[in-house]
């Protein structure tokens with residue numbers, strides 16, 4: 001019954017595009033898979049694209065926040081891209097600010113931002 | 121009961137007959153009374169032919185309540201009320217018009233000997249039966265038109281005051297005008313975010329030059345909006361901060377430190393261009 | 407007028423089922439995308455709380471009609487341990503499970519009306535309404 005979210009590698013960056021509604025198991029599985037992949041590849045950046053995600057509750061927000069902190073412990077920068085207006089509004093109203101997260105409008109912008117960040 | 125019903129019908133017929141026969145005379149008298157209304161000058165300023173036409177319509181309406189089926193009267197009343205609203209007649213003026221009209225008819229029928237000492241009570245009751253529903257439905261028609269106007273204005277205000285304008289590639293401005301309440305704040309937030317995604321803006325300038333008061337509630341909404349803009353992947357800047365707004369913000373202890381703020385839109389645009397690695401230069405004419 | 411449907415919350419998957427039901431009803435009622443996201447998120451929070459803290463319970467979705475205005479009512483009911491201090495759980499950041507503690511105060515902000523009834527040892531009944539403007 002569980003999907004696994006595919007994680008692609010492009011040079012020293014991992015790219016994840018979330019295409020389905022995230023249930024709790026898939027979210028936790030994803031956290032584990034991403035950390036393992038970071039370890040295997042020693043990638044320095046991660047782009048997580050949420051264009052197709054139409055809502056995020058506090059649980060998924062916590063998993064995402066944790067993934068970002070854990071990745072940074074392992075030396076990788078994370079950019080979240082494509083958060084939809086409706087999702088951004090509900091997150092803010094829930095009181096979840098995702099304060100130190102890098103964001104970008106879409107995957108392409110996200111890759112650019114990450115590149116700049118890694119060069120600096 | 122039978123007899124009473126028959127009597128009522130007879131009285132109604134007499135009233136209608138009297139109005140039809142003395143139409144011109146009634147209208148003239150009624151217009152005199154209306155012109156003397158001190159508090160409302162609607163009639164004095166109206167062109168004569170328009171006044172005559174409206175008076176005729178008004179008389180027809182009054183009459184139709186005595187003659188026509190309830191439904192036909194209702195439609196006619198609605199049309200009339202809408203017209204009167206458009207003419208700018210106040211509700212008091214219209215109720216006065218109804219009262220004066222029945223006054224003129226009653227006195228006329230008295231003078232003509234149709235209303236006598238004996239049937240006075242009966243007619244008095246019948247006049248009330250005639251006038252009260254007209255008043256009630258006029259008031260209802262008014263408040264309906266009025267409610268619709270208010271809700272349309274509300275929508276117009278909302279649409280007016282929250283659109284995102286792209287000024288350069290990657291840079292957009294949202295001018296905010298007027299008082300911000302919770303409902304408007306929500307709308308502003310939605311338009312802002314949808315605009316950012318649609319225009320692919322990397323920087324948005326929220327211009328609060330036109331916002332009269334920035335209290336903690338407004339500041340809170342602005343901070344939330346800026347946070348949401350960051351989540352979708354853009355940057356938000358607050359521009360148009362007037363001196364008195366700066367004063368209230370600091371006095372209230374509102375913390376806008378995480379924000380980039382500037383006093384004028386122009387400085388904001390320059391900053392936004394700098395963030396997107398561009399600037400405006402003057403070109404020498406050769 | 408009211409029209410209802412419900413989902414029993416027994417496993418994690420039922421959280422997904424509950425919010426899908428809510429989203430469909432919200433869409434059908436004519437709520438826009440932002441309100442759909444608000445409603446779905448609120449259901450997800452309440453359903454997960456049932457799963458985590460009460461073990462099992464029920465999410466009920468009702469369509470409302472009052473004075474010509476349509477609305478959606480979410481009822482989250484369980485016979486779990488109840489909430490000892492309601493005021494505490496309505497504070498941002500209060501969690502007994504290491505969560506963000508955003509759930510209940512968040513739901514209150516996402517919806518138009520919000521009511522908790524809870525008796526320690528007997529269970530919790532939470533009702534949240536959103537009106538279609």
Ligand SMILES: Nc1ncnc2c1ncn2[C@@H]1O[C@H](COP(=O)(O)OP(=O)(O)OP(=O)(O)O)[C@@H](O)[C@H]1O
Pocket residue numbers: 058059062451455456459460484486487488489495500501502503504505506507508509510511530
């Ligand atoms: N149905 C319930 N039965 C018993 N206790 C509950 C119930 N719902 C919530 N609680 C209690 O209220 C606290 C606050 O809930 P809330 O949803 O606000 O935060 P959380 O679930 O701890 O974290 P988050 O929802 O942000 O992941 C919970 O930690 C739990 O102790």
Ligand SMILES: [Mg+2]
Pocket residue numbers: 451454455505509510
């Ligand atoms: Mg919770």
